[in-house]
Amino acid sequence: DAKTTQPPSMDCAEGRAANLPCNHSTISGNEYVYWYRQIHSQGPQYIIHGLKNNETNEMASLIITEDRKSSTLILPHATLRDTAVYYCIVRVTGSGYALNFGKGTSLLVTP
Amino acid sequence: GAVVSQHPSRVICKSGTSVKIECRSLDFQATTMFWYRQFPKQSLMLMATSNEGSKATYEQGVEKDKFLINHASLTLSTLTVTSAHPEDSSFYICSATTGTSGSYEQYFGPGTRLTVT
Numbered sequence: 257d258a259k260t261t262q263p264p265s266m267d268c269a270e271g272r273a274a275n276l277p278c279n280h281s282t283i284s285g286n287e288y289v290y291w292y293r294q295i296h297s298q299g300p301q302y303i304i305h306g307l308k309n310n311e312t313n314e315m316a317s318l319i320i321t322e323d324r325k326s327s328t329l330i331l332p333h334a335t336l337r338d339t340a341v342y343y344c345i346v347r348v349t350g351s352g353y354a355l356n357f358g359k360g361t362s363l364l365v366t367p
Numbered sequence: 368g369a370v371v372s373q374h375p376s377r378v379i380c381k382s383g384t385s386v387k388i389e390c391r392s393l394d395f396q397a398t399t400m401f402w403y404r405q406f407p408k409q410s411l412m413l414m415a416t417s418n419e420g421s422k423a424t425y426e427q428g429v430e431k432d433k434f435l436i437n438h439a440s441l442t443l444s445t446l447t448v449t450s451a452h453p454e455d456s457s458f459y460i461c462s463a464t465t466g467t468s469g470s471y472e473q474y475f476g477p478g479t480r481l482t483v484t
Contacts, residue, residue, distance in 0.1 A: 292475075298477055302473065302474065305472060355411075
């Protein structure tokens with residue numbers, strides 16, 4: 257799986273958009289970008305994934321650059337409950353593939 | 368979304384005893400389940416991959432005779448920590464994938480906090 261690089265920590269004011277970057281310059285053509293988050297002492301939660309087109313769901317938006325070497329997860333209106341560690345993971349899709357969790361970005365949403 | 372449960376959520380056991388952790392997919396059939404371990408202030412580390420009806424595949428450095436995994440049905444996988452020691456104290460998390468075409472996101476259980484005294 258391609259390696260990803262994320263900033264170790266970020267702050268965001270409540271109600272503002274949180275933009276979490278991820279670099280994956282060695283991504284292969286058949287690898288997807290997945291985002292998960294882990295709130296303290298809980299199991300990770302799936303957020304969104306994409307291949308090359310931008311994606312949006314009820315939780316977030318995923319913007320992938322045209323060369324696919326980086327992406328940004330956007331939480332449009334961050335709340336205190338969005339405080340968590342966010343993991344950007346690149347891997348091929350398929351049921352037999354585990355997730356390789358890096359160190360992620362610790363997002364702190366402040367009042 | 369798909370729901371995965373784990374039981375127990377917390378367990379404290381004495382050194383030398385065995386502990387069994389259950390992972391269930393509640394509303395879908397999981398052909399593949401994964402077991403992860405997370406030590407304090409660290410990221411999740413994959414321990415093993417479990418396919419229903421076959422032997423689990425363990426990651427390098429994970430002792431298969433110590434961490435017994437059974438995936439007897441499409442909705443249940445168990446992890447048994449045998450002869451537990453304090454260094455096995457950790458947060459154990461399972462995940463499952465639906466395996467349906469085009470939808471391979473993994474759903475995680477809430478985790479089991481194991482403390483070995």
